[in-house]
Amino acid sequence: MNRVIHPIEQESFRRLRARLDTSALAPLSRAVVERVIHSAADLDYAADLVVAEPDLVRAHAALHAGAPVVVDVEMVAAGITRRDTVCRLRDAVAGPGLTRSAHAVRLAHEQVGPGAVWVIGCAPTALEELLTLDADPALVIGLPVGFVGAAESKAALRASGLPAVSNVSEKGGSAVAAAALNALLYHPISTEEKP
Numbered sequence: 034m035n036r037v038i039h040p041i042e043q044e045s046f047r048r049l050r051a052r053l054d055t056s057a058l059a060p061l062s063r064a065v066v067e068r069v070i071h072s073a074a075d076l077d078y079a080a081d082l083v084v085a086e087p088d089l090v091r092a093h094a095a096l097h098a099g100a101p102v103v104v105d106v107e108m109v110a111a112g113i114t115r116r117d118t119v120c121r122l123r124d125a126v127a128g129p130g131l132t133r134s135a136h137a138v139r140l141a142h143e144q145v146g147p148g149a150v151w152v153i154g155c156a157p158t159a160l161e162e163l164l165t166l167d168a169d170p171a172l173v174i175g176l177p178v179g180f181v182g183a184a185e186s187k188a189a190l191r192a193s194g195l196p197a198v199s200n201v202s203e204k205g206g207s208a209v210a211a212a213a214l215n216a217l218l219y220h221p222i223s224t225e226e227k228p
Contacts, residue, residue, distance in 0.1 A: 112211025154210025
């Protein structure tokens with residue numbers, strides 16, 4: 034089913050492209066960068082985001098083959114429009130040296146196993162916990178926000194070698210994390226990806 038694009042969204046992307054030339058980016062990288070910028074009305078994401086087209090191609094194929102999507106908070110889930118998600122925050126409890134967000138990641142990992150797409154837009158501790166697990170993700174969209182631990186957790190994600198979308202600064206949040214995932218869900222399947 035083709036997605037119907039509202040005229041306001043079309044005009045928003047037209048204005049974005051009038052202010053920022055993204056035409057040199059590879060297709061999925063361009064889709065992610067533009068949708069993140071669109072979600073925050075923040076052109077600085079063009080220089081702040083870290084994406085790799087090969088990671089996005091593999092994640093795109095995994096998503097369209099039905100890979101589970103795990104989110105750290107319901108706000109991220111609310112922004113994902115074309116896929117059910119797994120969020121275990123309501124079931125999680127904090128303990129000594131363990132935040133609720135980190136416990137939720139453990140619970141979700143037990144539920145979904147390897148090959149999931151992880152979308153973390155709120156809690157740096159969720160991303161930190163994911164990096165301690167043998168999650169074997171299809172992709173980690175690591176865009177937690179905040180002045181404590183956010184930039185550091187994203188740097189650790191990039192250093193891990195896992196397939197990822199991240200950014201360098203403290204910026205991030207539920208809306209931009211969901212937008213990055215939506216970009217992959219909305220992008221059509223190419224002939225190279227079809228089974």
